[in-house]
Amino acid sequence: MPKNLTEYNIREKFLKKLIDIGVIMCFLGMIEQIVVQPCIKSIMLMVLLFVSLIIGYILSSTLNRTDLAEIVIGVAAIYVVFPLMYFTNGGITGGAPVWFVLGMFYIICIFDGIEMYLFLILAILDDIVVYLIGYKYPKLIIPIKSDALAVLDSMFAIVFIGIFLGMIMKFQLKSYSKAREVAIYQKNETEKISASRSTFFANMSHEIRTPINTIIGLDEMILRDDTISDEVAENAAVIQNAGIMLLSLVNDILDFSQIENKKMRIYEVSYNTQEMFSELISVIRNRIESKGLAFYVNIERTLPSVMRGDPKRIKQVLLNILVNAAKYTKEGSVTLTANAESISDKRCKITVSVADTGIGIKKEVIDRIFDSFSRADGSEINRIEGTGLGLSICKQLMDLMGGEITVDSIYTKGSVFSIVLEQDIIDGSPIGNIDFLARKEGEHTKFKHLFEAPDVRVLVVDDNDASRMVTVKLLRGTKVQIDEANSALEALNLTCQKYYNIILLDYMMPEINGVEALQKIKQQENGLCRGSQVLLMTAEGERNVINDIMQEGFDGYIEKPLEGNRLEASIMSHIPNEFLEYCIDTHYVSEKSLAGDMQEKADVLKxxxxxxxxxxxxxxxxxxxxxxxxxxxxxxxxxxxxxxxxxxxxxxxxxxxxxxxxxxxxxxxxxxxxxxxxxxxxxxxxxxxxxxxxxxxxxxxxxxxxxxxxxxxxxxxxxxxxxxxxxxxxxxxxxxxxxxxxxxxxxxxxxxxxxxxxxxxxxxxxxxxxxxxxxxxxxxxxxxxxxxxxxxxxxxxxxxxxxxxxxxxxxxxxxxxxxxxxxxxxxxxxxxxxxxxxxxxxxxxxxxxxxxxxxxxxxxxxxxxxxxxxxxxxxxxxxxxxxxxxxxx
Incomplete structure (x- = not known):
């Protein structure tokens, strides 16, 4: 049977076209036989061919057996009618040899694969046998009465077979043209759907990140308050980590869309190795320990202190792996190990591994563990939440960064995921013996503002009231003078009345978006803020989109959800020193203490x-x-x-x-x-x-x-x-x-x-x-x-x-x-x-x-x-x- 319904329909239409033309040729052939060779045997052969065509039509149209119809017609015509026509119509002197060409054309057009080769070989052998018999036993051939009639018979065969083949080819070309039109239409529709999906994801990014921004921002305000109880502080820390994990899930969905559309880009910057691991561990630690698991951290002291790469994507990969380790481990431990191997003075190869004592992965599943939406089967797996996107994104991110990710697993005993990545060395001095201090029970870290600048005026422009409130509260301790605008139009009115050193401008706003608002501020007649520093605030998750927006003339950008120290650091970098009454080293921005003790665990010798x-x-x-x-x-x-x-x-x-x-x-x-x-x-x-x-x-x-x-x-x-x-x-x-x-x-x-x-x-x-x-x-x-x-x-x-x-x-x-x-x-x-x-x-x-x-x-x-x-x-x-x-x- 045909492989699929589309192929079946195409073959059915093609066969019906052959039958329609064949029936006409049978009638014309009968007339030609009466004129050229009025032999009952020749006429009966045409009748036999006509009957086989009718049977084929019934099999294809009524019984939906196109495959059987093709065989019936082919066997009747190629192996019965055409060979006998050779003997009843003058042999080599008549038009019968041309019909053999039609037989081979039919086989090649209709059949595929082994069937085609089998029928073709049989047809060639059949033709050879017919020629040999006719040559050895010429008396078996009924001669055409005259040379003129023989020429007429040959001419009839050539004309009719030529028309037949031409019509079939024209039908094929027409079918191909229609198929091409359909393919182009489907391609355009697919591109439209893809564009719509990209727009959807972009809008979803903004819509989801905005409430997350509110949750994380207000939660940070709670954590800043050193008068709250230890229980409230602990609850707030859990909310903060949960918000960050939720943001990670959202990023996975958006990243998958970018990767599918081949828009994902890697952006290399210099990063502090200690800060990267500190941030990573602080996010995941609470989730691991809340399950009663031991968390071991074994980071080599000789790691270069500053490297160049994409720390955001490296952390994203490792966070995904650590989250999976926590999800799939009921008891035991999760171990994070990092070490570096020097390649040259300016380049090294870092290896980071995450080992767990969880349920492990079956051998037959490992080959597809990095496929999109792929999850192992089993009752244990099905009870655990997950989209099946995380590891697929990790694999593709590692490919984009020129690294690799591998897994070694013992089913029911645990897994080890490892990433290997080459990085440029900016500062080769080792990170040293870092003391990742635990946050002790009964205390929480007191927040420190990075600067105070009472004479600095800041305008916050955001159509979302909650987001605007979060921004204002996060900046309140810096003593800057803050005004608010809930739309670009209101902001334009304020910039005509007052000078602002810094304008924080949200990107997605109704009526006038952030880019249009920036252009109007810079070109505003009688405007007081044409020389102000304008910073983009965006919940847009795609880095390449942010870069495109930045090309419009923004002086910097702040990504939502907002984080207090980063927000302050971004603003401080645009404030002249003479306005700063107080400031601390911005190196503090990314320093965070761990939520638990760092423990070292030696590998067991196997x-x-x-x-x-x-x-x-x-x-x-x-x-x-x-x-x-x-x-x-x-x-x-x-x-x-x-x-x-x-x-x-x-x-x-x-x-x-x-x-x-x-x-x-x-x-x-x-x-x-x-x-x-x-x-x-x-x-x-x-x-x-x-x-x-x-x-x-x-x-x-x-x-x-x-x-x-x-x-x-x-x-x-x-x-x-x-x-x-x-x-x-x-x-x-x-x-x-x-x-x-x-x-x-x-x-x-x-x-x-x-x-x-x-x-x-x-x-x-x-x-x-x-x-x-x-x-x-x-x-x-x-x-x-x-x-x-x-x-x-x-x-x-x-x-x-x-x-x-x-x-x-x-x-x-x-x-x-x-x-x-x-x-x-x-x-x-x-x-x-x-x-x-x-x-x-x-x-x-x-x-x-x-x-x-x-x-x-x-x-x-x-x-x-x-x-x-x-x-x-x-x-x-x-x-x-x-x-x-x-x-x-």
Whole structure:
């Protein structure tokens, strides 16, 4: 079927056009055949072509099967009618060869891809066969009666096929022209929508920033009051941080619009490194600590004190990352780390990382974590607020700044986001040992005004009453003389009556906007403020728009929401020194103390690679410890509750229960989520992990582990192909290879290479446990129980199979089983023999050990109790023997 509805409609219209023209040609062809070659066969071919066209029309119009109609018409015309016309219309001397050209044209126009090539090859082969038959058997061709009629037939074919092809091409060009017109129209509409959206975002920026300006500004006035209680001060600080966070969300939406429209610009300025980190930490600290999380700051003392870049965008990226770290971390900590690497005397590469102990990110999600509107799935994620824009904007901002952002995550254990960015060094002196002092309980910082200038006149022009009130209150402590105007018209009246040193002019106002007001003030007849310093006040969030506005002649600008010290600093920079009765160093403007103590946290040294396995690997406890191998438990379900094998229950605790209540005990593999948690914990200890799994067809363990590994980039799940004592041999050689410094790939290669040389067999007392776990059918169970047979199982193709059986007393059968195995091993290069059992008496164990040591020469012989899981699956008294044949011995 066609790929989409548009393509389907185009092909349907094209086919109908072909059918319309084809029907006309069929009628004309019939007339031509009567004149040139009045042969019933030739006329019937035209009738057949006409019928195929009608069938095609019905299939396309009535049944909506354009694809089938194309095939019916093509097969009938190209492979039936046209070849037969060659033989009924004079062969090469007539007009039939021209119809072959029409057939190829039809195939190329109608079909695509493999269909086109297939039909085209068949058509060419068909034409070749027709020509060869006509050449070898000329008697099969019905000749045209005269040369004149042959010329007429050829001319008819050329004229009609030429007209046919011309009309089809004209139809195609007309369709293309219409499609182009539609595309141009849609493009214009899209551009209009884009422009409307940009206007919307610009207006939204102003409309949202204006009330935020009021909230933050009035909140700052509360914080300035040193008579308020500690509780009020704390509440006000929370409101201030919330306002800043809200502003950050608004900026994300606006920035996304700019990036989409390719209008985002990076503006590099000199910035103080200490100030940038101080401001960043002061904004986020309260949010992190309010969740009960520890906040660690580890900023390298050797960072250059002044660098050149875009501090606003750097802070925006880091703030987004820190906010996410706080959102997705329930307990634990968030760690901010920064260091620098010198590239040259004038340039360095800074690396800033944010590590958290949160829910982490699954491996399959990491590849799209920086996509717009992308969020991971899951109940934990869905309960957390977020737009999915933050990280996408971070990625694109880092690209614009020539840096990179990366993520390294361990699912369920946390993530580390890092940015790497090159910056110019303006002042290479190190920032030193900065004491980020905490705001102690019971006190809040007393606000200091930057200057006092009683003789300076300031005019505040803003149509929003709340914004105007905030500006006036923030400047009240500087003792400047302030007048207010609620419109540009009122401001123009005041500038004719009084001189103002500084005019603060809002940009978006009704009737006359800020730019028009500036021009009128500068050109005002009898105006007293043509030489005044005019500063733009704007809630416009797009920097490039602000720059365009500034080109109109403003002396500076102040961005809303207003912040007290920055507002004062901007105004002070435009006041002559003789007007300043009091001022302090403007370096104070950006200095802020932290909301908590700075703490340093050393990185935990991880191992390069570790090996883990399932608990069904019957390995001695001390040996597992010596190899630093951790095992994943299995669940043992008993009448007394569910227990974790190797963790909550051992073979000694459950032996009697297995013997007495076998049918009431079952085993279940741990879930994918359990494996995820296990892998995540292990990855806090090592950078990479190899999990040697039980044979892939033995329960669900291998598949659950493999699915869990998809969440991580550093977990390799390997099918051991073995169970029980056979797994212990695999594990031994994998651990030896790792101890030699092998890579994960080399260890996995070793595991795969030894699997075929490990032979494992097990003798069970009864088939029942094997049946209950779904390994054999009911018929075999009945036979084995009726004859009291002891099944012998062998590991083959990653699964357990019944190979044979033994009869008689089970204890004696075990000894015979061992002797028979030993007999097979005599004279063979055996490196390892590993025996596991579920409850064999000590004396019998000693007897078995003596038989092995007397008859087989091997390097490593171990006899060990099986795990609870294996005991539950195989039943009490089971014995397993695994041997490793070393071909190099």
């Amino acid at each position: 191992k390069r690679l570790i090996i883990t396995t399932d608990c069904v690997c019957d390995i001695p406890i001390e040996e597992a410890k010596s190899m630093s191998v951790k095992q994943v438990y299995q669940y043992i379900n008993t009448p007394g509750g569910r227990f974790k094998d190797t963790v909550e229950i051992g073979i000694d605790n459950i032996s009697d229960m297995i013997l007495n209540d076998r049918k009431k005990i079952s085993v279940s593999a741990v879930s994918v989520e359990d494996y995820e948690d296990f892998f995540a914990t292990r990855l806090t200890e090592a950078k990479e992990l190899i999990h040697i799994s039980v044979a892939m067809n033995f329960g669900k363990s291998y598949y659950n582990a493999s699915n869990a590994a998809k969440c991580f980039g550093s977990v390799n799940v390997v099918n051991s192909g073995q169970v029980s004592c056979g797994m212990r041999i695999v594990l031994k050689y994998a651990a030896q290879k790792l101890s030699e410094g092998a890579t994960a790939k080399e260890v996995i290669t070793t595991i795969n290479s030894i699997q075929g040389r490990i032979k494992a067999e097990f003798l069970l007392d009864s088939i029942e446990p094997f049946y209950e776990n779904g390994f054999v059918g009911k018929r075999k169970k009945i036979i084995f129980e009726a004859l009291n047979l002891h099944p012998i199982l062998v590991v083959k193709r990653s699964s357990l199979h019944i190979r044979s059986f033994m009869v008689g007393d089970f204890e004696k059968a075990r000894v015979r089983f061992v002797k028979r195995t030993v007999k097979k091993l005599k004279g063979r290069p055996i490196s390892d023999i590993n025996i596991s059992h579920s409850g064999i008496p000590v004396k019998e164990q000693e007897l078995i050990a003596a038989i092995i040591e007397k008859n087989v020469n091997c390097d490593d012989f171990v006899i060990e109790k099986s795990s609870v899981t294996n005991a539950c699956i195989s039943g009490p008294g089971t014995i397993g023997i695994a041997t490793y044949i070393d071909k190099q011995k």
